[in-house]
Structures are given as C-alpha cells and as structure tokens.
Amino acid sequence: MKETLISLSEYLELRQKLPILDARSEGEFSQSHIPEAINIPILNDQERKTVGTLYKEEGSEKATLKGFELVGPRFHQIQKEVIKRFPNRKIILYCWRGGMRSQILSWLLSMVGFEVFRLKGGYKTYRNFTFEEVRKKRNFIVLGGKTGTAKTVLLQHLKEAGEQVLDLEDLAHHKGSAFGGIGQDPQPSVEQFENKLAEALLQLNSDSPIWVENESRKIGRVILPDVFFSQMQASPHLDISKSEHERIAHIESEYAGLPKEELKQAVKKLRKKLGGLRTKEALEAIEERDHPRWIQNLLTYYDKAYEFELEKHPKEHTLNLDLTGLSLAKQIDLLIHSKDQLYERAKNTID
Template sequence: MTQAISIEAYFDLNIPLIDVRTPLEYAQGHVPGAYNLPIFSNEERVQVGTTYKQQSREAAILLGFDLAGPKWSGFIKEALVLAPEKRIVVHCWRGGMRSGAMAWALGLYGFEVYTIAGGYKSYRRWALAQFEKPWKLNVLGGLTGSGKTKILYALQNMDEQIIDLEDLAQHQGSAFGTMNKLKQPTQEQFENNFAWALQKQEPAHTIWVEDESLTIGRRVIPNAFWKNMRNTNLIKLQVSDEVRVSTLVEEYGKLDPEFLIDCTTRVRKRLGPQQTDHAIAAINEGRMADFIRLLLVYYDKTYQRGVQKRSPEKIFPVACQGSIASMAQHLKTFAGTLPV
C-alpha cells in the first residue's frame, strides 16, 4: 500500500523516513533523522539529468532503470533493516519519479509505504515558515564567560523550553567558536535542524535562547527569528570578572595552544597589535588567566556594541551569584515579573 501524506502528517507517524536523493543532495540539507538510501549516485544523477535535457524524458527514464536495476534487491534489504515492521516513509526532491519508484518497489515487497507530497521541498517550505511565527522568547544575555549555556540547560531541567542556537550551529559564536573540534552544518541544514527543534516547542509557552549576533560562525540566524530576538526582553546576566575568567580558563585551558594562537592572530586587527602579542605570549607561557583577561577586552567591546542596538527599556540586568541551579531558579522567577 502506498499513500501520499503532508510533511505535517509525517511528524505524527513516528516511523523511519528514507531520503532517496543523492548523497550530495542529502549532505546539502535533509529532514533531521532521515536515512539516505540514494537511488542514484551523484554521478549517475548527472547522467540522467543530461539525458533528460539532451534527449527526452523517456530516454532519461530508461537510463535510470538501467542504472538502478541491479540495486533494487539491496534497497529492499536496507529498508528492512531500517523498518523491520515494514512501515516506511519515502521522499525525493519534489515527490517525483525517484520516490515513486522506491515506493513502488517497497510496496510490491509488502511494505506499507507513505510518500511525502512535494518531497523535500515541502519540508523546506515548512521549515522556513517556522521562523516567521511569533514565538514567545526570553533572551538570556551577558558578557562572555557568564555561564549562559549552563544556565540555559539548568532552566531546561526546570521544565523550561530552550533552543540552543550555538549547538544547532555547532559553533560557540566567537573567533574560537569551533573549539578546535566542531564542524558547522550547511546553512540549509542549520535551518532544517533549527525548525525541527522549534516544532518540538509548545507555542503557548516561552522559549529561552541565548543572545546572539545575526551570525554564529558562518551560519546565519533566519532573519524573522533574529528580529524577534532583538525586539524582545533581554535578561542580562551580571557576573563578576573573577568568575568569568575562571569559567573561561577552565574551558579554553583544555584547547590546543596552537589553535588558540591561530584564532588570536585572526582577530589581531580588532584586538590590537600589542594586545595580540601579549595574548600570544601568555598562551606560550601557560598564563591562561592573563590570556583570558586580554581576550575579554575584545569580547566585551563586541558584546556591548550589540547591546547598544537594543531598546534600553527592554534590557533587564540581573546580578547573579551562587550555583548554576540557583541562578537558573532566580532567572525563572525574575522572568515571570517582566512585561510581555
């Protein structure tokens, strides 16, 4: 049995989704959680497309069957591993021949098959529409080293809704943001993952997010959502410099010194030649606290410029001290007193 369903209906099914597009298409952007079971390789898709343009639709279909013919047994075996109960969802780029062919083969074998009407394009339309919604937000701000991310997850442990933008972007939003290990998704996949995270939230309740610039590394926050962030209340953490330095020494002290030097060199113009030289010397000599103090001059100026672009009446400073859990509890209570 084969049935076409909307992307919204897929969310309620809780069964495996297979994406039959090429590995290259899948890598560029895919529905979170989808498995890639490509009918054509990257090169084969080019061959089929060229045949379609230069010869005819019929010639392209015949070539497609020639290329995919020996693979069908393998496709069915892989689908059985993914969906042993033989219930599965299939999609391609726009719900065309590739998903139709896979659905036909699996249905013939006895699978209960659903296809996404409009294919991956329908997910992209749905994803981009999520950012236009008037989400209720609490934006958690504060200078670098204030512990915003830890507080965010402490709030989640108190049943508050959160979106961790830096985790979605796989970047911590600074010159050192990759932490020498993170690899950013494509912009398309960042948006896909972001929208997927949003659809798990309850629209009637507030979502906590960290204050970010428009870009996180090389990824860009969708404009409508970012404007929402900029126009809502900013709860600005006030944490002592000693605590901030201690937090960042613990975090950055684990990183490769060569990575730190390379990142520091890249912000030389903004940090200043003398400050940069002193910072690199501190890294080489293992004086991490001195390095962090020099770095905070750059970080703090950058953050303050961003805060100055906000409406002063929507900035609410909060002095924070004590454990992360106690700060989170205080912020949760404080947020409840703010004007909507």
C-alpha cells in the same frame, strides 16, 4: 505490500513510529534533509547529473531510460540493504518533490514486502514548512551578558527547572566566537540549521516565553533568519553580569583542555581586531599555558563588542542582573523571577 501517499500532517504523526528514508543523491542529502532521515540514493550525484543533462538536451523519455539503465543493476543491492536495516518492513519515504526517485524506491521495496508511506511533495513540502515555521512570531526572553558569564550553563539549568529553552549554539554546533567551533561537530548548512531550528521550535509552546541566548546574526557560518533575529532583538532582554574573576574561571574551565594549536589559530583570526601586540601576548600566554592571561587579554575585545551589540536592544525592555557570587540555584531562581517581571512589563508596554 502497499504504498500510501501521505500529507505533511500525516507524516508528522507517523514519523514518531517509523524510520524515514531519503531517496535523493548523497550531495542533496548532505546539503539538507529531514532530520533523522537515512539516505538511500536511487541515483548518486554523478548519475543524477547525467540524467539531468540528458533530460534538458533530449527529453524525459531518454532521461528516464538512462536512469533505469544506471540504477537497474543495483536494484537487488538496494533491496538487500533496506531489508537488513529495517526488518519490520515499514518505512516513510521521500525524494525532492515526491516524484520518480521515491516512486522507484517505493516500488522496489513494495516488491519485497515493505509497507511504504510516501510523502506527497517530497522534501520540498517539508522544507517549505520549516521555512515558514522559523519565521512565525514567538515570545522570546533573551539572556545576554558578556563572554564568560556562563549563559549556556544557565540555560541548561533553566531547562532542568522546567523553563522553555532554545539552545541556538547547540543547533548550530558552534559557541558563537572565534573559539566557538573548537571541539564541535561540523556545522550544518544554513538550510539544515533552519530545519533543526524548526524541529526544536515545534517542541515548544509559542504562547509562553522561550529563553534564548543573545547571539549575533551569524553563529559561526550559520545565519539566523532575518525575521527570527529581528524578533530576538526586540524581545525582553535580561543582561547578566559577573566578576571578571568568575568569567575568567568559567572560560578557563571550558577551553583550558583544548589543543594549543587550535587555540592559537582562533586568536590569529582576531589579529586585525586585537592588534599586533595584544595578539602576540595572547599567543605567548597560550604557549605557556597561562590561561588567565590570554583570556583576560581577549576579554578586552569581546567586552567592547558586546557593549556595541547591547545598544541594539530596546532599553525599556532590558533588565540588568548582577549574579556575582551567587550560587547556581540562586541564579536560576533570580532569573526566573526576573523573567516573569520583565516579560509582564514588556506585555503591558505593548498593550
């Protein structure tokens, strides 16, 4: 079969129909990759290091020969694995810059009847694209509120109601607090998070408002791009409030079933901010499974932290909404109505 070199725009069309193979080493892939890609390394991490060192010290020819010496005995294994996984024998392929590794894998697969579409410029081209994408100007509407106001739940229901929603915590695999990583999948690298963020943004209309939860610049160990975060801070902001009873009940519904030791470790991370006595009381309450008590204890800290963050949003673009006691359907209706009102007001202010 044949190989076809494709541009990024052609890749974005084809990827809806074909599997994507990444020919880089497992370490490179683990650090970041095109989402949905499958790793079929031509050289593993150690082999890549060996070839790279030889290239620097003795030049291209010796490095190339060494590469073939290392991978050659595995050629048939690679072919068999890809045939087994992709019996339709049509794939998209890339390496770091669209060079030797993807060329070798393309040749190997072409020899056994594959039709290969190889991305020009490789992963580097894709990464440049996602880097720019997450830094474009967009129209956000920020949903804020103290811990326990169920912002994530509201965003999910706003999406079901047809609103555009960007769930940063879902992309980051973290809920944004000391407790946010409990029960979550491992967090992506900052670079991989940006790839995922770009892919999510591509699904949304940048000319229309996009709901996003108010976040700090760091979500766990993931860092939001500066330009993106600055846009969030300057965007219209809906600050919701609920009763303390509702907030505690919501937090309890999310965290009460988690392992005690993981909850305790999360509290200990906050020891310096909570102080010794408050930390001790929270740990005792967790041990006794007195969830309302340890939650109320921590809300004192989280409420102060939120009030500090709220000051960073322009007051003229902030609307306060009290959702206490309202049904979920009523909350969603009120949020959508308020969004339209606030967004129009912000537009008129800018004009």
